[in-house]
Amino acid sequence: MKKKYRKLPRNTDYAAYRHPRWWPTWLGIALMWLVAQLPIRLQWWLGKIAGLLAWKLARSRRHIAEVNIRLCFPELNQQQQAALVRNTFIANGIGLLELGIAWFRNPKAFRKMTTVHGLEHLESALNTGHGVLLLGGHYSTLDLGGTLVTEYIEADVMQRDHNNPLMNAVMTRARERRYGKVLAARDLRGLFRSLKDNRAVWYATDQDYGRKDIVFAPFFGIPTGTITATSRIAERSKCQVVPFSHFRRDDGPGYDIYFHPALENFPSGNDLEDATRINATIEQEIRKAPDQYLWMHRRFKTRPDRDDPGFYGRKRKKKR
Template sequence: MKKKYRKLPRNTDYSAYRHPRWWPTWLGIAAMWLVAQLPLRLQWWLGKIAGLLAWRLAKSRRHIAEVNIRLCFPELNQQQQAALVRNAFIANGIGLLEIGIAWFRDPARLTGITQVHGLEHFEQALAGGKGVLLLGGHYSTLDLGGSLVTQFIEADVMQRDHNNPLMNAVMTRARERRYGTVLGARDLRGLFRSLKKNRAVWYATDQDYGRKDIVFAPFFGIPAGTITATSRIAERSGCKVVPFSHFRRDGKPGYDIYFHPALDNFPSGDDQEDATRINAIIEREIRKAPDQYLWMHRRFKTRPDRDDPGFYGRKRKD
């Protein structure tokens, strides 16, 4: 059963977590720290084992991934789709262990095996003087990729706080060492302050956030609830929107970070057009390494028709 925690203000003071109730979490954090000290190849191997275990045991998440991949890759036959599901669990298992590297080790140690593509696009956008919204996605290299990005540019980040307050404290403190400012997911005032200072802010739109302030735009050909906030932010701040992504290389350890030209004529004044454009960009990046995306999320949970029973087996109540 998922453990429930009373909603508390963000508190990153470790002295607040001395009570024995936090000891199991501290034990898990210690394990993450220990694994993070291992050679990268060994971590990848352990991550593969963790991913395969999750593929075997996490049946509900595997079902979600199977549905998503069946919807998004109809051109693949059944065996190819099953292989992609399995590989996605492996990639995300490796990504889970890479969180320890992002939180507890110096990402500068990995810059020698990291290649940045298109950095000039980011620099040109920042030269506009009104800030940059880095349009990211939920790839399996989420935390480590973000840490690596900060070795080449200065950036702030928006995060959804962890349900476990102690884990959230560790995550927030780790990110504060990498990023300039760690903003809450709903801290739009903080976001606009960062942009006004001509800062770059990591921002993602590729999850299902419910029915509020969305349009339905195609994502791999499926109408997906897509937030319109990106257009509102760009319109109000005048910032540039720069798509970027980060992937783990196949074979020998290494990483690639991609910056793309800032979106021109954005926002266009048409939320549907803007959302369709953003989804197409994220889809293009996912296709570079389809297994390295978070397919375990119910991306198509919110349907255009409220009476639609949905893709995942139960009637939606949104």
């Protein structure tokens, strides 16, 4: 059963977590630290094992990934889809172990195995003086990719806090060492301050956030709930929106980071058109390495009509 924690304000002071209730979490953190010191090839091997175990045992998450991949890659036959599901768990298992690298290792040690493409696009966007939204996605290299990015640019990050307050403290402190500011997901004032200071801010829109302030734009050909906040932020701040992504190489330990030209004529004044462009941009990046995306998330949970049957097999409760 998933452990629930009373909602607490963000507290990154480790002294607040001395009580024995936190000792199991400290033990897990210590294990993460130890694994992070291992050679990266060994970490990738351990991550593969962890991913395969999750593929075997995490049936509900595997079901979600199977549904998502069946919906998004109808051109693949059943065997190819099954292989992609398996590889997705492997990639995300490796990504889980890479959290330790991102949180506890110096990213300079990995600079030699990292290649950055299109950095000039970000520099050009920053020259406008209104800040940049780095339009990212939930790839399996999420934390490590972001850490490696900060070796080349100064950036801030928006994050959804971890449900476990101690894990959140470790995550936040680690990110504060790499990024300029670590902003809460709903801290729009902080976001606008960063953009006003001509900062680059990591920002992702590719999850299901419910029905509030969304439009249904195509994502892999499926009408998908997509937030309109990106258009509102760009309209108000005059910032540039620069798509970027980061992937693990298949041919050996190494990483690629991609920056693309800022979206032109954005926002357009049409929320659906803007959301369609954003989804198409993220989809294009996912197709570079489909297995390295977080397909375990119920991206298509919110349907255009409340009475539409869900894709994931759970019946919807009718509101009284």
